Amino acid sequence: MLESFQEHGELNEVIKNCVAKSCDIWDSGVPLFPNGFKKEDSCGVVRAEFEGYSAEELEAIDTVFVLAGRIISSRSFGKVIFFHLQDRTGRLQCYADKSRIDENEFKVFKKLDVGDIVGVNGTLFRTKTGELTLSCSSVKLLTKSFRPLPDKHAGLTNVEMRFRQRYVDLIVNPKARDVFRKRSRIIREFRNFMENRDFVEVETPMMHPLAGGANARPFVTHHNALDMELYLRIAPELYLKRLIVGGLEKVFEINRSFRNEGTDTKHNPEFTMCEFYWAYATFWDLMDLTEDLFSSIAYAVCGSTIVTYQEDEIDLTKGKWERITFHDSLEKYGNHKPEFYTDTEAVKNYLLSRGEKNLDNLGIGKLQSMLFDLDVEPKLIQPTFVYYYPAEISPLARRNDENPELTDRFELFIAGGELANAFSELNDPVDQRIRFQKQMEAKNLGDEEACPLDEDYLRALEYGMPPTAGQGIGIDRLVMLLTDSPSIREVIFFPHLRHEV
Structure with a gap:
């Protein structure tokens, strides 16, 4: 032995x-x-x-x-x-x-x-x-x-070792066990909430012939029998909307998705989110639904709609959430005037001074998005819906009827981070084809995260998709919020790490 x-x-x-x-x-x-x-x-x-x-x-x-x-x-x-x-x-x-x-x-x-x-x-x-x-x-x-x-008093103190040897962490760390029990309950409450509102839970492919549904670098694999390149899904969006075309009307999927990107406190290459689509609804309806969803889950899991996250008291009570346009947030929280954030060269120079790189060939919408990430997002502590994003950075969202340069899209921010992305869906196949083509132009200019042109999805739209609203919510980040966990690695059983040396 x-x-x-x-x-x-x-x-x-x-x-x-x-x-x-x-x-x-x-x-x-x-x-x-x-x-x-x-x-x-x-x-x-x-x-x-x-x-x-x-x-x-x-x-x-x-x-x-x-x-x-x-x-x-x-x-x-x-x-x-x-x-x-x-x-x-x-x-x-x-x-x-x-x-x-x-x-x-x-x-x-x-x-x-x-x-x-x-x-x-x-x-x-x-x-x-x-x-x-x-x-x-x-x-x-x-x-x-x-x-x-490990010593019963010191516990497993090496943070990286806790993540590498989660089995030991769970044995000796009661807080770790509590986090994952809460995670299980959060997902159960999420599922119950959707089913109680007549959403149908579905399953869509995890291997896609095209890496679509979001702007992200994919993981690539190969199917030997079919001799074809496949991509681990970066989002289930385009498949779920095919089901809306098929007449299901209200669908959701709690799904595992994969993005070939760096890791930090809010990102893991493999993560869990929920995407859901609601025919005959708008992104305004989703704001109301999201407030109800978050407050309901918080009360069920934490016993209150007011939770503490990293010393900030977050009020998730329905009806108290701020709603502000994307451009107004640049002014209110970023302290940037319209004459500045609409000036491409001025914004580009500012971003360069803040350490950003590779800004060539980027339009003003993408530059404003980077400006938002730097100067606005970290300040959004209480629940805040930021809406009317530029069309340039929203290739799958419906254009706003009054200003076609904007889209009927919102993102939800809490505790200085994004937890959800939603919009009234683009169901015009002609407009969608034009957007895809612009994405392909960006891809040819070096944008590795641009969406590909998906002919089958366009064909589905040509059969007719009813006016629909859709949303994706980061389950891992929701768990972080409701368990007061500072890192996504705390709420994923086996986060990805570099090889041991």
């Missing part, structure tokens, strides 16, 4: 001691990884039900509880051992007395380590210090651990 660790150069004294104990246990005829233990109770449920019972009340209960979990701490006093057992619901102190347990079982138990997984039977009592405790009548080894857990 030791040789298997030595071959990988990973043998240290602690592991060597664990393995040596394992060999002793194995030699005594006790399996290290047995099967067949039936867990009947949970630590957290037992604590919740009996925490309020007095010592006398516990003594009157003769129920035998059957628990299983990981040993998180252990204190031996010769013939008695106190240890904490942890399962997915929480922790419970347990007590093993040599006089109450089979002699061979106790001998094995004395050789176990923190980190081992055991099954126990026993009844409840209170210690002299008043702690609810399970008095074990049986302790059975279920899984032997060969690696030590």
Whole structure:
């Protein structure tokens, strides 16, 4: 057994001691990884039900509880051992007395380590210090651990190691477990909200023949049997709108998407979002729906529509969200006058002074978008809808009826970051073809994120898509907001990292 660790150069004294104990246990005829233990109770449920019972009340209960979990701490006093057992619901102190347990079982138990997984039977009592405790009548080894857990006080302090070894992080870090339980509930509440409003959940392809639906660099793969290049989806948008053409009218997809871009506190190459489309609705309708959605989820998960994120108190209460046009936000929050932000050369020079590069061939809409990212977005702390984006940077959005240089599009910003993007959809196939062609021109000039021309999508529009509003919401960022997590890596089980060195 030791040789298997030595071959990988990973043998240290602690592991060597664990393995040596394992060999002793194995030699005594006790399996290290047995099967067949039936867990009947949970630590957290037992604590919740009996925490309020007095010592006398516990003594009157003769129920035998059957628990299983990981040993998180252990204190031996010769013939008695106190240890904490942890399962997915929480922790419970347990007590093993040599006089109450089979002699061979106790001998094995004395050789176990923190980190081992055991099954126990026993009844409840209170210690002299008043702690609810399970008095074990049986302790059975279920899984032997060969690696030590981090120090119980220091925990897993290396942040990168927490993300690389999430399995250890989840064992020793209660906050990490709580974040992911909340993530699961947020997604469940999101799904329930949509289904309760008659949206149909659908699934669309994850491998696309064209990298469309958003401006982003795609991941490229190859299908051998069909001998064709495919792209991991950067967004499900064009497929979902095909379903609107088909008459489904209200659809949503909680989807995994992929973008070949850098990583930071708000970006991971692989991420989760929800996109939904609503026929016979406008982007104004989506603003109302979004306020209702966020406030409902916050109340269900956090118990309030007011949440704290990185020391800022965010009020998600429906009806209190700001709505401001894109250009007005440049003036109000960016402190830029119209005569400046409409001057291509002036904006370009300003962006260069701020460290931006590769500005050649960019139109004023794209330059204004970069200006917004620098000087407006970080200041939008309370929920804010920014709407009427330039058509130049909105290739799939419907033009505004009064000003065709703008689109009926909004983005939602909270805590200085974007959480949603929505618009009244462009359903004019002629206008859409022209937009695609302009995107192709940009692509030929070096814009790697420009959308390709999708003939099949244009054909779908030619059959007729009803007036429709659509939206994408970043699930990971919503989870960050509602769990007060400063980085997207905190809310994704296995974020992408560089190779270990």
